[in-house]
Amino acid sequence: MQSWLPVPESASTLSGDVDALYFYIWGVTIFFTLLISVVVIFFVIRYRRRNPFEIPRPIEGSHKLETLWSVIPLLIAITFFVWGAKLYFAQYKPAQNAIEVYVVGKQWMWKFQHATGQREINELHVPVGRKVKLIMTTEDVIHDVFVPAFRIKADVVAGKYTTEWFEATKPGTYNFFCAEYCGMNHSGMRGYVVVMEPTEYENWLSGNAGQTSPAAAGRNLFESLGCISCHGANAEGGRGPALLGVYGSKVVLNNNSSVTADEGYIRESILNPQAKLVTGFGPIMPSFQGQISEEQLLDVVAYIKSLSTTKPEQATAKPAPSATPSTGAKPSATPK
Amino acid sequence: MEEFEIPKQPGSNYLNAEYGLKSWLLTKDHKRIALLYLGAISFFFFIGSLYAMAIRLELLTPQGDLMQSSTYNKTFTQHGIIMVFFFLIPSIPATLGNFLIPMMIGAKDLAFPRINLLSWYIYMIGGVITIYALLAGGVDTGWTFYVPYSTTFSNSYVIATGLGIFINGFSSILTGLNFIVTIHTMRAPGMTWFRMPLFVWAHYATSLIMILGTPVVAITILLVALERLAHIGIFDPAAGGDPVLFQHLFWFYSHPAVYIMVLPAMGVVSELIANFSRKNIFGYKFVAFSSLAIAVLGFLVWGHHLFVASQSVYAGMIFSFLSFTVAIPSAIKVFNWTATLYKGSISYDTPMLYGLGFIGLFTIGGLTGMFLASLATDVHLSDTYFVVAHFHYIMVGGTLLAYLGGLHYWWPKISGRMYPEGWGRFSALIVFVGFNLTFSPQFLLGYMGMPRRYHTYPAELVSWQVLHVLSTAGASILGVGLMIPLVYLAWSLRYGRIAEANPWHLPGLEWQTASPPPTENFLTTPIVTHEAYEFAPPEHKEVVGKFERQQPAET
Numbered sequence: 042m043q044s045w046l047p048v049p050e051s052a053s054t055l056s057g058d059v060d061a062l063y064f065y066i067w068g069v070t071i072f073f074t075l076l077i078s079v080v081v082i083f084f085v086i087r088y089r090r091r092n093p094f095e096i097p098r099p100i101e102g103s104h105k106l107e108t109l110w111s112v113i114p115l116l117i118a119i120t121f122f123v124w125g126a127k128l129y130f131a132q133y134k135p136a137q138n139a140i141e142v143y144v145v146g147k148q149w150m151w152k153f154q155h156a157t158g159q160r161e162i163n164e165l166h167v168p169v170g171r172k173v174k175l176i177m178t179t180e181d182v183i184h185d186v187f188v189p190a191f192r193i194k195a196d197v198v199a200g201k202y203t204t205e206w207f208e209a210t211k212p213g214t215y216n217f218f219c220a221e222y223c224g225m226n227h228s229g230m231r232g233y234v235v236v237m238e239p240t241e242y243e244n245w246l247s248g249n250a251g252q253t254s255p256a257a258a259g260r261n262l263f264e265s266l267g268c269i270s271c272h273g274a275n276a277e278g279g280r281g282p283a284l285l286g287v288y289g290s291k292v293v294l295n296n297n298s299s300v301t302a303d304e305g306y307i308r309e310s311i312l313n314p315q316a317k318l319v320t321g322f323g324p325i326m327p328s329f330q331g332q333i334s335e336e337q338l339l340d341v342v343a344y345i346k347s348l349s350t351t352k353p354e355q356a357t358a359k360p361a362p363s364a365t366p367s368t369g370a371k372p373s374a375t376p377k
Numbered sequence: 378m379e380e381f382e383i384p385k386q387p388g389s390n391y392l393n394a395e396y397g398l399k400s401w402l403l404t405k406d407h408k409r410i411a412l413l414y415l416g417a418i419s420f421f422f423f424i425g426s427l428y429a430m431a432i433r434l435e436l437l438t439p440q441g442d443l444m445q446s447s448t449y450n451k452t453f454t455q456h457g458i459i460m461v462f463f464f465l466i467p468s469i470p471a472t473l474g475n476f477l478i479p480m481m482i483g484a485k486d487l488a489f490p491r492i493n494l495l496s497w498y499i500y501m502i503g504g505v506i507t508i509y510a511l512l513a514g515g516v517d518t519g520w521t522f523y524v525p526y527s528t529t530f531s532n533s534y535v536i537a538t539g540l541g542i543f544i545n546g547f548s549s550i551l552t553g554l555n556f557i558v559t560i561h562t563m564r565a566p567g568m569t570w571f572r573m574p575l576f577v578w579a580h581y582a583t584s585l586i587m588i589l590g591t592p593v594v595a596i597t598i599l600l601v602a603l604e605r606l607a608h609i610g611i612f613d614p615a616a617g618g619d620p621v622l623f624q625h626l627f628w629f630y631s632h633p634a635v636y637i638m639v640l641p642a643m644g645v646v647s648e649l650i651a652n653f654s655r656k657n658i659f660g661y662k663f664v665a666f667s668s669l670a671i672a673v674l675g676f677l678v679w680g681h682h683l684f685v686a687s688q689s690v691y692a693g694m695i696f697s698f699l700s701f702t703v704a705i706p707s708a709i710k711v712f713n714w715t716a717t718l719y720k721g722s723i724s725y726d727t728p729m730l731y732g733l734g735f736i737g738l739f740t741i742g743g744l745t746g747m748f749l750a751s752l753a754t755d756v757h758l759s760d761t762y763f764v765v766a767h768f769h770y771i772m773v774g775g776t777l778l779a780y781l782g783g784l785h786y787w788w789p790k791i792s793g794r795m796y797p798e799g800w801g802r803f804s805a806l807i808v809f810v811g812f813n814l815t816f817s818p819q820f821l822l823g824y825m826g827m828p829r830r831y832h833t834y835p836a837e838l839v840s841w842q843v844l845h846v847l848s849t850a851g852a853s854i855l856g857v858g859l860m861i862p863l864v865y866l867a868w869s870l871r872y873g874r875i876a877e878a879n880p881w882h883l884p885g886l887e888w889q890t891a892s893p894p895p896t897e898n899f900l901t902t903p904i905v906t907h908e909a910y911e912f913a914p915p916e917h918k919e920v921v922g923k924f925e926r927q928q929p930a931e932t
């Protein structure tokens with residue numbers, strides 16, 4: 042299962058690139074370690090003390106050499122930087138047309154929910170050759186989704202959504218781990234990503250069909266939590282703004298600035314509505330903080346996303362390729 | 378006066394000037410305080426090592442068989458807290474630094490002897506509180522105390538431990554303050570800034586970090602305690618806070634803190650390399666200023682600990698770039714040490730073996746930092762055993778080796794006795810081999826995906842277990858290698874050969890007085906007329922066969 046090199050299986054579109062950079066840095070590391078060691082050992086033998094009274098001639102130093110051995114390492118370091126940064130950009134760029142999976146971590150398990158409704162615990166089924174985007178949060182402490190075979194890792198942080206994506210290149214079963222210490226059973230908070238051929242994946246989906254999709258569940262919550270009283274039975278608007286087409290659009294706020302409505306914005310609008318007020322509306326929406334679980338919140342977000350006819354990636358000019366597309370919930374004091 | 382003439386033995390030295398427990402506990406002598414610290418940090422190092430052995434034993438097998446997860450979590454947490462806050466941070470500055478800085482600059486004591494003693498008491502109070510917390514039930518947050526685990530979810534003694542570290546922090550601040558003032562105001566006549574040994578420069582840079590950085594971690598710990606007790610909401614998103622803010626604050630101190638741990642070690646190594654090859658250091662000013670550059674730049678790179686912690690991509694890029702620049706001053710030092718050896722007269726005494734070992738291991742430690750500063754590789758390596766290996770190469774391979782090298786080097790001065798050289802070399806070799814076997818497998822483990830702070834790992838990954846077994850085997854060798862000096866240094870206190878004032882025949886001021894030195898260090902204030910590491914004035918030809926150098930001017 043493993044190659045002869047001490048590297049994990051390479052099973053995503055980017056894992057080979059990360060390995061290449063890794064080996065490049067090893068090349069430089071080994072070169073310099075050997076260089077220093079060989080030179081030191083040579084000097085130590087060549088200039089060993091032969092006579093207890095000898096005093097060697099002092100040597101002051103050399104600006105030329107100092108420049109040389111500052112500039113060369115710096116130039117090499119810059120190659121590490123540029124290559125690493127370029128790849129990092131690719132790793133975190135929001136994936137286009139990806140299968141979206143909602144992920145909620147909690148001590149000490151992982152819950153996955155597919156857009157089509159399938160729910161899984163500590164196991165994630167995905168098709169080979171398709172981008173998969175994980176939209177992630179936590180119910181408690183910080184956790185982290187780390188899939189060595191895909192060379193990806195991202196923390197899940199309370200109060201915001203973080204994302205990571207991968208495109209698996211080989212069917213198989215791959216370990217994933219929680220990589221942020223989270224308490225007692227941290228090392229047990231692991232599972233498998235099962236990468237399947239597309240047909241197999243379709244079979245798996247239909248074999249597990251029949252569970253309510255997040256959007257449908259969100260629709261029910263939209264009614265039961267009373268959102269309809271302001272936003273209308275079909276989110277067509279009322280005392281609150283219409284939510285049709287909001288996701289992915291640019292929302293103008295009452296201070297005339299505007300934000301792109303991504304998952305993080307919707308999350309904030311529900312938990313802390315006063316943080317960003319839509320222009321033309323007063324601060325009347327109550328906060329739903331504490332009345333809605335992370336999973337329910339993701340369902341409502343999925344429902345509001347489903348109200349958008351346009352795909353977000355096309356609607357917005359160019360979303361910032363941020364590890365946290367959300368601004369997180371970072372409000373000033375919430376007026377009661 | 379001939380250079381290497383042994384000064385007249387004064388009637389008494391700092392060890393026998395006064396007797397009794399009280400004379401130690403109320404001493405204002407920086408040398409005695411250094412020994413108080415030496416005793417205390419050795420104790421903490423011993424406790425920390427016991428935890429380390431427990432960790433290594435547990436990881437021999439993929440299952441948890443030695444202890445439960447909750448115990449394991451406390452074990453690595455307490456290992457980290459004790460080693461970082463109670464051993465590594467005070468190790469070289471509070472013992473060797475305390476002992477030697479006044480002697481190296483020709484002063485009678487530190488600027489504030491009472492504050493120096495106070496700093497030891499503060500350290501002890503912090504230590505006792507921390508030990509209390511460990512005995513009462515321990516703490517399981519990791520030495521990094523990440524919220525909201527530490528504020529809301531952990532059921533362990535977070536506040537008590539935090540209090541211990543908080544208090545301990547003030548001892549660092551006071552030590553740093555004392556060093557800075559001492560170095561500014563207490564230099565002997567003729568001891569200009571650029572005549573100071575590089576050990577002193579390194580401590581100056583370290584002290585800057587201590588006084589600028591430590592208050593931040595103190596405040597951060599305070600905020601964790603307030604959040605835990607009163608739920609002020611600063612880190613809790615539900616109350617408008619941000620858990621990632623904690624990480625910024627924590628690493629704003631703790632990245633510079635890694636340099637608190639390594640800069641003094643670099644200072645020791647500069648002494649070892651220059652003195653044991655009887656050469657002035659190559660590029661003295663570059664080595665001196667690189668310490669300051671590290672101290673300053675070190676404050677700008679904390680974000681490299683947050684590359685996968687939901688920091689923005691652009692912030693990540695800036696921190697990545699700055700991290701690479703801070704690596705350059707370290708590289709400069711390594712090259713200068715190597716160049717110092719060129720055409721030297723290199724002895725193979727134990728301290729030098731440690732110094733040479735440091736160069737190799739620190740090089741590996743620093744270069745593996747490149748994998749972590751480079752964004753894309755860090756995404757994969759963050760929070761894995763690669764990080765564990767990286768910082769142990771620097772903190773054990775670097776700081777601990779330099780500390781041991783320094784301890785052997787100055788042992789005759791400190792104790793007035795020689796340690797047994799054969800045993801010294803032998804154990805240095807064992808330590809080097811054991812260390813490499815312990816930590817080099819962890820680089821591979823990390824890239825293969827083994828996360829850190831894991832009590833168990835998948836049994837089907839046989840290669841992981843193989844690497845863990847190697848690592849534990851190495852740790853056992855390392856453990857033996859560290860026990861040997863403990864035994865023979867203690868033995869030498871009574872049975873070691875009596876040391877001369879200047880057993881290594883060196884020009885440094887600390888050697889121009891008796892071993893052990895008198896309480897006031899020097900019977901007459903030295904007047905400094907030559908550069909550091911001046912074995913022979915520049916105009917002298919290479920001289921073999923006898924000491925050529927004369928004391929330049931009359932003193």
Ligand code: HEM
Pocket residue numbers: 521635636638639681682700701703704707742743744745746747749750755758759760764767768771772
């Ligand atoms: C020179 C002395 C150094 C010391 C004492 C040191 C120490 C440490 C320590 C203690 C950690 C782990 C902290 C933790 O998560 O518990 C760490 C991580 C790290 N070090 Fe170093 N380090 C040094 C040099 C470097 C250099 C030169 C670089 C790169 C320029 C570097 C880059 C990093 C990075 C990026 C991490 C974070 C890794 C991660 O958690 O993903 N370090 N270092």
Ligand SMILES: [Cu+2]
Pocket residue numbers: 183184185219220221222223224227228230
């Ligand atoms: Cu975890």
Ligand SMILES: [Cu+2]
Pocket residue numbers: 631632635678679681682
């Ligand atoms: Cu750092």
